[in-house]
Amino acid sequence: MKIARVLCIVFFCLAVTIAVQAKKKTKKKSKGDLVLVEAYTQRTLPGMRRRELPPPSLHIVIVWNRTDRPDAFFWRNDSTLLSCNIARAHKITDRSYRTPPGMDYRLEIITASQIHKGDTLMFSPVPVKGDKPTGIPGAGNTLFFKENAGNWYSYHIETITKKRDIAMP
Numbered sequence: 001m002k003i004a005r006v007l008c009i010v011f012f013c014l015a016v017t018i019a020v021q022a023k024k025k026t027k028k029k030s031k032g033d034l035v036l037v038e039a040y041t042q043r044t045l046p047g048m049r050r051r052e053l054p055p056p057s058l059h060i061v062i063v064w065n066r067t068d069r070p071d072a073f074f075w076r077n078d079s080t081l082l083s084c085n086i087a088r089a090h091k092i093t094d095r096s097y098r099t100p101p102g103m104d105y106r107l108e109i110i111t112a113s114q115i116h117k118g119d120t121l122m123f124s125p126v127p128v129k130g131d132k133p134t135g136i137p138g139a140g141n142t143l144f145f146k147e148n149a150g151n152w153y154s155y156h157i158e159t160i161t162k163k164r165d166i167a168m169p
Contacts, residue, residue, distance in 0.1 A: 007059070029114055034155055037061040037120065041161040060123040060143060060157065061089055070145040074133065075125035078140040081132055082125035084112055089122040102122050 041056040058075070073084040088105040107122060115121065123143065136144050136152060143155045 006088050013130045021132075024036050033153060035061060035063040035065060036155070036157060038161070039157045039159070040161045043165045045165050045167045047168045050159065056162070058125055060084075060162065062121055062123070062143075062155075064115055064117060064119045064121055068147055069115050070112050070147055072112060072133075072146050073123055074128075074136060074144045075123065076136065076140060076142050077109075077125075081128060081136065083128045084123040086112060086115070087122045087124070089120045091120070101166070104163075 038058045039058070041058050043054060043056040045053065060075070073086060075082045075084055088110050089105040089107055092104060092106055101117060134148075139154065139156060139161070141157050143153075143157065144152055146152050
């Protein structure tokens, strides 16, 4: 009877060890430069009625994990290259804070020189003002950033979700 108990304990420990190792191998790895929190499109409906609804805007939320500061961010969709507005994003967890329904982040507009390691950032692509930068490869749905030394880095985004519209008062 003692041998059966010992064998059951050994078998149980072995099964737990195998399960833990399998979980470690399937854990999703992220790139060291930045971690994608979410990428979504959302439309903000103005309080006044209009004949045409505004187009949805793209928002990319990431956590910056680099120690150096970038010079600029660009978004390339399937057809065009867009510059990105940068904002420090703070998740709204307290719903008593007065925000329109559907707005999940409180934003603080910043420049690229104000980015620090560990910041949660939101990028909103806008048309490029002036000359378009050169040397950016042509992959679609990719966020590009340039460091001070002139090297380009990219982060491809697989899925972009659609969130409900925000109706302004």
